[in-house]
Amino acid sequence: MSDEWVADGGRRSRRVKASAMTFQEMTDMVQVLDEKDYDGRLANYTRPNTRKDKIMEKVVRRLRRRYSVERSKDQLRKRWSDLKHREEEQLRKIRKIIKKNKKRERAAEEQQANAEDVAGQSEHGPQEPSVDIKIECEESSYPTEGIPVIKMEDIPLCLQEISSTVQITPETTMNNVTVHQLSAELRQCNAELEYLRRRIPEIQSRIGVVLQTLEKM
Incomplete structure:
Protein backbone atom coordinates (compact mmCIF):
# COMPACT_ATOMS: atom_id res chain seq x y z
CA MET A 1 0.00 0.00 0.00
CA SER A 2 1.07 3.60 -0.62
CA ASP A 3 0.36 6.98 0.95
CA GLU A 4 -2.07 9.46 -0.59
CA TRP A 5 -2.75 13.13 0.10
CA VAL A 6 -6.47 13.88 0.41
CA ALA A 7 -8.31 17.14 1.05
CA ASP A 8 -9.76 17.61 4.56
CA GLY A 9 -12.71 20.00 4.24
CA GLY A 10 -10.85 22.17 1.80
CA ARG A 11 -8.64 23.65 4.57
CA ARG A 12 -5.73 21.28 4.81
CA SER A 13 -4.44 18.01 3.47
CA ARG A 14 -3.51 14.90 5.35
CA ARG A 15 -1.72 11.71 4.41
CA VAL A 16 -3.73 8.48 4.51
CA LYS A 17 -3.00 4.90 3.59
CA ALA A 18 -4.42 3.91 0.17
CA SER A 19 -6.32 0.64 0.06
CA ALA A 20 -4.81 -2.24 -1.88
CA MET A 21 -5.95 -2.65 -5.47
CA THR A 22 -8.09 -5.64 -6.25
CA PHE A 23 -7.14 -8.11 -8.95
CA GLN A 24 -9.96 -6.83 -11.18
CA GLU A 25 -8.67 -3.27 -10.84
CA MET A 26 -5.15 -4.32 -11.78
CA THR A 27 -6.51 -6.25 -14.77
CA ASP A 28 -8.31 -3.16 -16.05
CA MET A 29 -5.24 -1.01 -15.47
CA VAL A 30 -2.92 -3.38 -17.34
CA GLN A 31 -5.36 -3.66 -20.25
CA VAL A 32 -5.53 0.11 -20.70
CA LEU A 33 -1.77 0.63 -20.33
CA ASP A 34 -0.96 -2.16 -22.81
CA GLU A 35 -3.54 -1.03 -25.36
CA LYS A 36 -2.32 2.58 -25.18
CA ASP A 37 1.37 1.53 -25.26
CA TYR A 38 2.03 3.36 -21.99
CA ASP A 39 5.77 2.56 -21.94
CA GLY A 40 6.24 3.60 -25.59
CA ARG A 41 7.60 0.27 -26.80
CA LEU A 42 5.91 0.41 -30.22
CA ALA A 43 6.95 3.94 -31.24
CA ASN A 44 8.73 7.10 -30.18
CA TYR A 45 6.09 9.60 -29.09
CA THR A 46 6.41 13.34 -28.76
CA ARG A 47 5.98 14.75 -25.24
CA PRO A 48 6.06 11.27 -23.64
CA ASN A 49 5.50 12.48 -20.07
CA THR A 50 2.35 14.41 -21.00
CA ARG A 51 1.12 11.43 -22.97
CA LYS A 52 1.70 9.05 -20.03
CA ASP A 53 -0.12 11.41 -17.68
CA LYS A 54 -3.19 11.47 -19.96
CA ILE A 55 -3.21 7.66 -20.23
CA MET A 56 -3.01 7.30 -16.47
CA GLU A 57 -5.87 9.76 -16.11
CA LYS A 58 -7.97 7.44 -18.29
CA VAL A 59 -7.17 4.58 -15.94
CA VAL A 60 -8.27 6.68 -12.95
CA ARG A 61 -11.60 7.50 -14.61
CA ARG A 62 -12.17 3.89 -15.64
CA LEU A 63 -11.59 2.53 -12.14
CA ARG A 64 -13.82 5.22 -10.67
CA ARG A 65 -16.60 4.39 -13.14
CA ARG A 66 -16.40 0.62 -12.85
CA TYR A 67 -15.48 0.06 -9.21
CA SER A 68 -16.42 3.35 -7.51
CA VAL A 69 -12.91 3.76 -6.11
CA LYS A 78 3.83 2.57 -8.40
CA ARG A 79 1.55 -0.46 -8.84
CA TRP A 80 2.50 -0.66 -12.52
CA SER A 81 6.18 -0.48 -11.66
CA ASP A 82 5.82 -3.23 -9.05
CA LEU A 83 4.05 -5.50 -11.53
CA LYS A 84 6.78 -5.05 -14.13
CA HIS A 85 9.82 -5.42 -11.90
CA ARG A 86 8.81 -7.37 -8.77
CA GLU A 87 5.60 -9.22 -9.65
CA GLU A 88 6.31 -10.43 -13.18
CA GLU A 89 4.48 -13.72 -12.69
CA GLN A 90 1.31 -11.93 -11.66
CA LEU A 91 1.62 -9.59 -14.65
CA ARG A 92 1.86 -12.59 -17.01
CA LYS A 93 -1.22 -14.08 -15.38
CA ILE A 94 -3.14 -10.81 -15.82
CA ARG A 95 -2.17 -10.53 -19.48
CA LYS A 96 -3.19 -14.15 -20.06
CA ILE A 97 -6.62 -13.43 -18.60
CA ILE A 98 -6.95 -10.30 -20.78
CA LYS A 99 -6.14 -12.36 -23.87
CA LYS A 100 -8.75 -14.98 -22.97
CA ASN A 101 -11.35 -12.28 -22.36
CA LYS A 102 -10.70 -10.72 -25.77
CA LYS A 103 -10.96 -14.10 -27.48
CA ARG A 104 -14.24 -14.77 -25.67
CA GLU A 105 -15.60 -11.36 -26.72
CA ARG A 106 -14.67 -11.99 -30.38
CA ALA A 107 -16.37 -15.40 -30.28
CA ALA A 108 -19.51 -13.84 -28.81
CA GLU A 109 -19.53 -11.14 -31.50
CA GLU A 110 -19.14 -13.74 -34.27
CA GLN A 111 -21.92 -15.85 -32.78
CA GLN A 112 -24.21 -12.83 -32.62
CA ALA A 113 -23.39 -11.89 -36.21
CA ASN A 114 -24.14 -15.46 -37.39
CA ALA A 115 -27.44 -15.42 -35.48
CA GLU A 116 -28.39 -12.13 -37.17
CA ASP A 117 -27.54 -13.60 -40.60
CA VAL A 118 -29.70 -16.67 -39.92
CA ALA A 119 -32.56 -14.45 -38.75
CA GLY A 120 -32.27 -12.33 -41.89
CA GLN A 121 -32.33 -15.40 -44.14
CA SER A 122 -35.38 -16.84 -42.39
CA GLU A 123 -37.16 -13.51 -42.72
CA HIS A 124 -36.48 -13.06 -46.42
CA GLY A 125 -36.45 -16.75 -47.34
CA PRO A 126 -33.50 -18.88 -48.45
CA GLN A 127 -31.28 -17.29 -51.06
CA GLU A 128 -29.71 -19.35 -53.80
CA PRO A 129 -26.01 -18.74 -54.26
CA SER A 130 -25.15 -16.48 -57.15
CA VAL A 131 -22.78 -17.95 -59.72
CA ASP A 132 -20.97 -16.68 -62.75
CA ILE A 133 -21.75 -18.77 -65.84
CA LYS A 134 -19.44 -18.34 -68.79
CA ILE A 135 -20.36 -19.90 -72.15
CA GLU A 136 -17.78 -20.17 -74.91
CA CYS A 137 -19.24 -20.53 -78.39
CA GLU A 138 -17.37 -21.55 -81.50
CA GLU A 139 -17.63 -19.32 -84.53
CA SER A 140 -20.57 -20.40 -86.68
CA SER A 141 -19.89 -21.83 -90.14
CA TYR A 142 -23.36 -20.92 -91.35
CA PRO A 143 -24.06 -17.71 -93.28
CA THR A 144 -25.12 -14.77 -91.13
CA GLU A 145 -26.60 -12.66 -93.91
CA GLY A 146 -29.74 -13.28 -95.91
CA ILE A 147 -31.32 -15.64 -93.39
CA PRO A 148 -35.07 -15.00 -93.15
CA VAL A 149 -36.54 -13.83 -89.85
CA ILE A 150 -38.37 -16.59 -87.98
CA LYS A 151 -41.62 -15.39 -86.47
CA MET A 152 -42.91 -16.57 -83.10
CA GLU A 153 -45.76 -18.47 -84.68
CA ASP A 154 -43.25 -20.52 -86.72
CA ILE A 155 -41.69 -21.90 -83.51
CA PRO A 156 -43.36 -25.05 -82.15
CA LEU A 157 -45.72 -24.56 -79.23
CA CYS A 158 -43.45 -26.48 -76.85
CA LEU A 159 -40.65 -24.00 -77.46
CA GLN A 160 -43.00 -21.06 -77.00
CA GLU A 161 -43.97 -22.42 -73.59
CA ILE A 162 -40.30 -22.70 -72.63
CA SER A 163 -39.68 -19.13 -73.80
CA SER A 164 -42.42 -17.79 -71.55
CA THR A 165 -40.98 -19.30 -68.37
CA VAL A 166 -38.07 -16.86 -67.97
CA GLN A 167 -36.92 -13.62 -69.52
CA ILE A 168 -33.16 -13.03 -69.52
CA THR A 169 -32.00 -9.79 -71.12
CA PRO A 170 -28.58 -8.10 -71.47
CA GLU A 171 -29.61 -5.86 -68.59
CA THR A 172 -30.18 -8.86 -66.28
CA THR A 173 -27.79 -8.86 -63.31
CA MET A 174 -26.72 -11.59 -60.93
CA ASN A 175 -28.70 -9.88 -58.17
CA ASN A 176 -32.12 -10.53 -59.68
CA VAL A 177 -31.68 -13.94 -61.33
CA THR A 178 -31.37 -17.41 -59.81
CA VAL A 179 -29.52 -20.54 -60.84
CA HIS A 180 -32.83 -22.21 -61.73
CA GLN A 181 -33.75 -19.36 -64.08
CA LEU A 182 -30.34 -19.46 -65.75
CA SER A 183 -30.61 -23.21 -66.23
CA ALA A 184 -34.06 -22.78 -67.80
CA GLU A 185 -32.67 -20.09 -70.09
CA LEU A 186 -29.85 -22.37 -71.20
CA ARG A 187 -32.31 -25.17 -71.97
CA GLN A 188 -34.44 -22.74 -73.95
CA CYS A 189 -31.43 -21.51 -75.96
CA ASN A 190 -30.32 -25.06 -76.73
CA ALA A 191 -33.81 -26.01 -77.86
CA GLU A 192 -34.07 -22.97 -80.12
CA LEU A 193 -30.60 -23.59 -81.57
CA GLU A 194 -31.51 -27.21 -82.32
CA TYR A 195 -34.71 -26.07 -84.01
CA LEU A 196 -32.82 -23.50 -86.10
CA ARG A 197 -30.14 -26.06 -86.97
CA ARG A 198 -32.81 -28.33 -88.42
CA ARG A 199 -34.23 -25.42 -90.43
CA ILE A 200 -30.88 -24.41 -91.98
CA PRO A 201 -30.80 -27.11 -94.75
CA GLU A 202 -34.36 -26.21 -95.69
CA ILE A 203 -33.49 -22.52 -95.87
CA GLN A 204 -30.32 -23.20 -97.86
CA SER A 205 -32.37 -25.26 -100.32
CA ARG A 206 -34.86 -22.41 -100.72
CA ILE A 207 -32.00 -19.97 -101.32
CA GLY A 208 -30.58 -22.30 -103.98
CA VAL A 209 -33.94 -22.47 -105.75
CA VAL A 210 -34.18 -18.68 -105.71
CA LEU A 211 -30.65 -18.27 -107.13
CA GLN A 212 -31.33 -20.81 -109.90
CA THR A 213 -34.53 -19.01 -110.80
CA LEU A 214 -32.69 -15.67 -110.97
CA GLU A 215 -30.04 -17.12 -113.31
CA LYS A 216 -32.72 -18.31 -115.72
CA MET A 217 -34.41 -14.90 -115.85
Whole structure:
Protein backbone atom coordinates (compact mmCIF):
# COMPACT_ATOMS: atom_id res chain seq x y z
CA MET A 1 0.00 0.00 0.00
CA SER A 2 1.07 3.60 -0.62
CA ASP A 3 0.36 6.98 0.95
CA GLU A 4 -2.07 9.46 -0.59
CA TRP A 5 -2.75 13.13 0.10
CA VAL A 6 -6.47 13.88 0.41
CA ALA A 7 -8.31 17.14 1.05
CA ASP A 8 -9.76 17.61 4.56
CA GLY A 9 -12.71 20.00 4.24
CA GLY A 10 -10.85 22.17 1.80
CA ARG A 11 -8.64 23.65 4.57
CA ARG A 12 -5.73 21.28 4.81
CA SER A 13 -4.44 18.01 3.47
CA ARG A 14 -3.51 14.90 5.35
CA ARG A 15 -1.72 11.71 4.41
CA VAL A 16 -3.73 8.48 4.51
CA LYS A 17 -3.00 4.90 3.59
CA ALA A 18 -4.42 3.91 0.17
CA SER A 19 -6.32 0.64 0.06
CA ALA A 20 -4.81 -2.24 -1.88
CA MET A 21 -5.95 -2.65 -5.47
CA THR A 22 -8.09 -5.64 -6.25
CA PHE A 23 -7.14 -8.11 -8.95
CA GLN A 24 -9.96 -6.83 -11.18
CA GLU A 25 -8.67 -3.27 -10.84
CA MET A 26 -5.15 -4.32 -11.78
CA THR A 27 -6.51 -6.25 -14.77
CA ASP A 28 -8.31 -3.16 -16.05
CA MET A 29 -5.24 -1.01 -15.47
CA VAL A 30 -2.92 -3.38 -17.34
CA GLN A 31 -5.36 -3.66 -20.25
CA VAL A 32 -5.53 0.11 -20.70
CA LEU A 33 -1.77 0.63 -20.33
CA ASP A 34 -0.96 -2.16 -22.81
CA GLU A 35 -3.54 -1.03 -25.36
CA LYS A 36 -2.32 2.58 -25.18
CA ASP A 37 1.37 1.53 -25.26
CA TYR A 38 2.03 3.36 -21.99
CA ASP A 39 5.77 2.56 -21.94
CA GLY A 40 6.24 3.60 -25.59
CA ARG A 41 7.60 0.27 -26.80
CA LEU A 42 5.91 0.41 -30.22
CA ALA A 43 6.95 3.94 -31.24
CA ASN A 44 8.73 7.10 -30.18
CA TYR A 45 6.09 9.60 -29.09
CA THR A 46 6.41 13.34 -28.76
CA ARG A 47 5.98 14.75 -25.24
CA PRO A 48 6.06 11.27 -23.64
CA ASN A 49 5.50 12.48 -20.07
CA THR A 50 2.35 14.41 -21.00
CA ARG A 51 1.12 11.43 -22.97
CA LYS A 52 1.70 9.05 -20.03
CA ASP A 53 -0.12 11.41 -17.68
CA LYS A 54 -3.19 11.47 -19.96
CA ILE A 55 -3.21 7.66 -20.23
CA MET A 56 -3.01 7.30 -16.47
CA GLU A 57 -5.87 9.76 -16.11
CA LYS A 58 -7.97 7.44 -18.29
CA VAL A 59 -7.17 4.58 -15.94
CA VAL A 60 -8.27 6.68 -12.95
CA ARG A 61 -11.60 7.50 -14.61
CA ARG A 62 -12.17 3.89 -15.64
CA LEU A 63 -11.59 2.53 -12.14
CA ARG A 64 -13.82 5.22 -10.67
CA ARG A 65 -16.60 4.39 -13.14
CA ARG A 66 -16.40 0.62 -12.85
CA TYR A 67 -15.48 0.06 -9.21
CA SER A 68 -16.42 3.35 -7.51
CA VAL A 69 -12.91 3.76 -6.11
CA GLU A 70 -10.63 6.80 -6.18
CA ARG A 71 -7.07 5.95 -7.16
CA SER A 72 -4.34 8.50 -7.53
CA LYS A 73 -2.05 8.48 -10.53
CA ASP A 74 0.96 8.09 -8.24
CA GLN A 75 -0.51 4.93 -6.75
CA LEU A 76 -1.21 3.50 -10.20
CA ARG A 77 2.30 4.33 -11.41
CA LYS A 78 3.83 2.57 -8.40
CA ARG A 79 1.55 -0.46 -8.84
CA TRP A 80 2.50 -0.66 -12.52
CA SER A 81 6.18 -0.48 -11.66
CA ASP A 82 5.82 -3.23 -9.05
CA LEU A 83 4.05 -5.50 -11.53
CA LYS A 84 6.78 -5.05 -14.13
CA HIS A 85 9.82 -5.42 -11.90
CA ARG A 86 8.81 -7.37 -8.77
CA GLU A 87 5.60 -9.22 -9.65
CA GLU A 88 6.31 -10.43 -13.18
CA GLU A 89 4.48 -13.72 -12.69
CA GLN A 90 1.31 -11.93 -11.66
CA LEU A 91 1.62 -9.59 -14.65
CA ARG A 92 1.86 -12.59 -17.01
CA LYS A 93 -1.22 -14.08 -15.38
CA ILE A 94 -3.14 -10.81 -15.82
CA ARG A 95 -2.17 -10.53 -19.48
CA LYS A 96 -3.19 -14.15 -20.06
CA ILE A 97 -6.62 -13.43 -18.60
CA ILE A 98 -6.95 -10.30 -20.78
CA LYS A 99 -6.14 -12.36 -23.87
CA LYS A 100 -8.75 -14.98 -22.97
CA ASN A 101 -11.35 -12.28 -22.36
CA LYS A 102 -10.70 -10.72 -25.77
CA LYS A 103 -10.96 -14.10 -27.48
CA ARG A 104 -14.24 -14.77 -25.67
CA GLU A 105 -15.60 -11.36 -26.72
CA ARG A 106 -14.67 -11.99 -30.38
CA ALA A 107 -16.37 -15.40 -30.28
CA ALA A 108 -19.51 -13.84 -28.81
CA GLU A 109 -19.53 -11.14 -31.50
CA GLU A 110 -19.14 -13.74 -34.27
CA GLN A 111 -21.92 -15.85 -32.78
CA GLN A 112 -24.21 -12.83 -32.62
CA ALA A 113 -23.39 -11.89 -36.21
CA ASN A 114 -24.14 -15.46 -37.39
CA ALA A 115 -27.44 -15.42 -35.48
CA GLU A 116 -28.39 -12.13 -37.17
CA ASP A 117 -27.54 -13.60 -40.60
CA VAL A 118 -29.70 -16.67 -39.92
CA ALA A 119 -32.56 -14.45 -38.75
CA GLY A 120 -32.27 -12.33 -41.89
CA GLN A 121 -32.33 -15.40 -44.14
CA SER A 122 -35.38 -16.84 -42.39
CA GLU A 123 -37.16 -13.51 -42.72
CA HIS A 124 -36.48 -13.06 -46.42
CA GLY A 125 -36.45 -16.75 -47.34
CA PRO A 126 -33.50 -18.88 -48.45
CA GLN A 127 -31.28 -17.29 -51.06
CA GLU A 128 -29.71 -19.35 -53.80
CA PRO A 129 -26.01 -18.74 -54.26
CA SER A 130 -25.15 -16.48 -57.15
CA VAL A 131 -22.78 -17.95 -59.72
CA ASP A 132 -20.97 -16.68 -62.75
CA ILE A 133 -21.75 -18.77 -65.84
CA LYS A 134 -19.44 -18.34 -68.79
CA ILE A 135 -20.36 -19.90 -72.15
CA GLU A 136 -17.78 -20.17 -74.91
CA CYS A 137 -19.24 -20.53 -78.39
CA GLU A 138 -17.37 -21.55 -81.50
CA GLU A 139 -17.63 -19.32 -84.53
CA SER A 140 -20.57 -20.40 -86.68
CA SER A 141 -19.89 -21.83 -90.14
CA TYR A 142 -23.36 -20.92 -91.35
CA PRO A 143 -24.06 -17.71 -93.28
CA THR A 144 -25.12 -14.77 -91.13
CA GLU A 145 -26.60 -12.66 -93.91
CA GLY A 146 -29.74 -13.28 -95.91
CA ILE A 147 -31.32 -15.64 -93.39
CA PRO A 148 -35.07 -15.00 -93.15
CA VAL A 149 -36.54 -13.83 -89.85
CA ILE A 150 -38.37 -16.59 -87.98
CA LYS A 151 -41.62 -15.39 -86.47
CA MET A 152 -42.91 -16.57 -83.10
CA GLU A 153 -45.76 -18.47 -84.68
CA ASP A 154 -43.25 -20.52 -86.72
CA ILE A 155 -41.69 -21.90 -83.51
CA PRO A 156 -43.36 -25.05 -82.15
CA LEU A 157 -45.72 -24.56 -79.23
CA CYS A 158 -43.45 -26.48 -76.85
CA LEU A 159 -40.65 -24.00 -77.46
CA GLN A 160 -43.00 -21.06 -77.00
CA GLU A 161 -43.97 -22.42 -73.59
CA ILE A 162 -40.30 -22.70 -72.63
CA SER A 163 -39.68 -19.13 -73.80
CA SER A 164 -42.42 -17.79 -71.55
CA THR A 165 -40.98 -19.30 -68.37
CA VAL A 166 -38.07 -16.86 -67.97
CA GLN A 167 -36.92 -13.62 -69.52
CA ILE A 168 -33.16 -13.03 -69.52
CA THR A 169 -32.00 -9.79 -71.12
CA PRO A 170 -28.58 -8.10 -71.47
CA GLU A 171 -29.61 -5.86 -68.59
CA THR A 172 -30.18 -8.86 -66.28
CA THR A 173 -27.79 -8.86 -63.31
CA MET A 174 -26.72 -11.59 -60.93
CA ASN A 175 -28.70 -9.88 -58.17
CA ASN A 176 -32.12 -10.53 -59.68
CA VAL A 177 -31.68 -13.94 -61.33
CA THR A 178 -31.37 -17.41 -59.81
CA VAL A 179 -29.52 -20.54 -60.84
CA HIS A 180 -32.83 -22.21 -61.73
CA GLN A 181 -33.75 -19.36 -64.08
CA LEU A 182 -30.34 -19.46 -65.75
CA SER A 183 -30.61 -23.21 -66.23
CA ALA A 184 -34.06 -22.78 -67.80
CA GLU A 185 -32.67 -20.09 -70.09
CA LEU A 186 -29.85 -22.37 -71.20
CA ARG A 187 -32.31 -25.17 -71.97
CA GLN A 188 -34.44 -22.74 -73.95
CA CYS A 189 -31.43 -21.51 -75.96
CA ASN A 190 -30.32 -25.06 -76.73
CA ALA A 191 -33.81 -26.01 -77.86
CA GLU A 192 -34.07 -22.97 -80.12
CA LEU A 193 -30.60 -23.59 -81.57
CA GLU A 194 -31.51 -27.21 -82.32
CA TYR A 195 -34.71 -26.07 -84.01
CA LEU A 196 -32.82 -23.50 -86.10
CA ARG A 197 -30.14 -26.06 -86.97
CA ARG A 198 -32.81 -28.33 -88.42
CA ARG A 199 -34.23 -25.42 -90.43
CA ILE A 200 -30.88 -24.41 -91.98
CA PRO A 201 -30.80 -27.11 -94.75
CA GLU A 202 -34.36 -26.21 -95.69
CA ILE A 203 -33.49 -22.52 -95.87
CA GLN A 204 -30.32 -23.20 -97.86
CA SER A 205 -32.37 -25.26 -100.32
CA ARG A 206 -34.86 -22.41 -100.72
CA ILE A 207 -32.00 -19.97 -101.32
CA GLY A 208 -30.58 -22.30 -103.98
CA VAL A 209 -33.94 -22.47 -105.75
CA VAL A 210 -34.18 -18.68 -105.71
CA LEU A 211 -30.65 -18.27 -107.13
CA GLN A 212 -31.33 -20.81 -109.90
CA THR A 213 -34.53 -19.01 -110.80
CA LEU A 214 -32.69 -15.67 -110.97
CA GLU A 215 -30.04 -17.12 -113.31
CA LYS A 216 -32.72 -18.31 -115.72
CA MET A 217 -34.41 -14.90 -115.85
